[in-house]
Amino acid sequence: MVQSILDAISLGGLYALAALGLGLVFGVMRLVNFAHGELITIAAYTLVLTAQLPLILSIVLTLLVTSAIAFMMELAIYRRLRGVNPAIMLIASFGLSTVLQRVYEFIFGALPKSAVVAPFLRGAFTVGGVSITISSVITVILAIAILLGMGFLVERTSLGLQLRAAAADFKTARLLGVRSNRLIGAAFVLSGVLATCVAFILVVQNPQVNPYYGLNITILALVGIVIGGISSLRGAALGGFIVGVILSALNTLLGNGRVYAYSWLFLLVLIILLVRPGGLLSKGTELERV
């Protein structure tokens, strides 16, 4: 039971981090960046390929590579398309995602790359007769620490204030002096940092990295964003967390029927959206008086 609760919280935290990465970019660009999954994938490849290095060096390298690719995505593709119809941006991000998957396949091969990352996180310990995996505890601690760090950045810093304002109304934010290129670039770099965090947690649990490694979690994180409220960073994190917890709970509760976990998850998502079409933290819930 304790292990199940820890698994649910750790999966929730993981999805919250992925959803926050997507939510940051959506907030400033109104772009659903499908290629976020490929940032997670390249971070996972970098972690695996640098597993022989000291862990801290491997993580720093991964942060640099992933953030640089995230920034390049914006600079080379999305910046040129800024202002076009959102549907075109969506197709562009989908295209970029597919192209990057093929590029990874070409560079790293179709077969999974594997290495043991952070071996000290493997194994389990016993508390009161209950066996608990180290990775689930570390995942919970890491996810909470990163979410708190992101919470501080978003709620307490000038960059965070600008990100929240841009998420609400980018046009007005620019009229007040918020520099669009700098803010969007920062959002992409931060999404790269979050993709690295997600990849680290994923790779510790499953080091079999293939070109589609980040796809599944990205789709579920998108579901989380919709549940939480697409124009709110808090909503994105909350929605991601809820999806992770529900999925983990379904996997535990359904036993052999866990193959239907996704069906039940999407049914629950539909019910939530029917009750709260704008998401749990949509603008409709804000107290407003005019």
Place this chain on the structure above:
Amino acid sequence: MALLEVSNLAAGYGKVEVITDISFSVEPGKSVGIVGPNGVGKSTLLQAIAGGVSASAGSVRLAGLDILGKKPEDIVRLGLSLVPEGRQIFSGLSVKENLALGLTGRKDKKGAGAAIEKMRELFPVLSTHENHQAGMLSGGQQQQLAIARALISEPKVLLLDEPSLGLAPTVIDDVFGLLRQIIDMGTAVVIVEQRANLITTFADETIVVRDGHIQSRLTPANAANADSLERSYFGAGE
């Protein structure tokens, strides 16, 4: 010397030109009003000056510097702020955070503390609500917040798009009283208004816009003649 000089400005959306051949200027401590029926391009004019809408012809000079084609975030740093139509405050953020966003456009970051204090003096009602969610303020308070947020960057030129929209008459008096103080402090102010009678008596010069171009120019003296205003506004007698 004029702080803001708009010459033969034309702007619109895509291939549709909304305003054509608009020219006017504002000096420090002076105000220009812009009136006209709905949909004639008054808001487009302010957005084109502030960089929010692309201009297709003409020039806009701020203290002698051509600002046409510059990004809105750069124009605010050069000393021109816009209070957009509908106030556009960030309702989910606190009053304090809304004001802090206004500081983003300041060139001189050292004077930020003094600028906040100045806004507290000028808009005391905002101080008492500074930790409240901005969306919880009344319409008049929200308008004051939008003006304070624009002023905190200490602009040389302030543009306001329908500051009286949705406000009770007594609150409109308060807002225009504040605007008078701001003008008296040396700021050049351009106000788009639906209430023609209000703005023609308030502004040093009022421009009547019809079908995207200037129909006539009024001073408080000749606008006092109701027939003259009506003719300019509705084109009667043409």
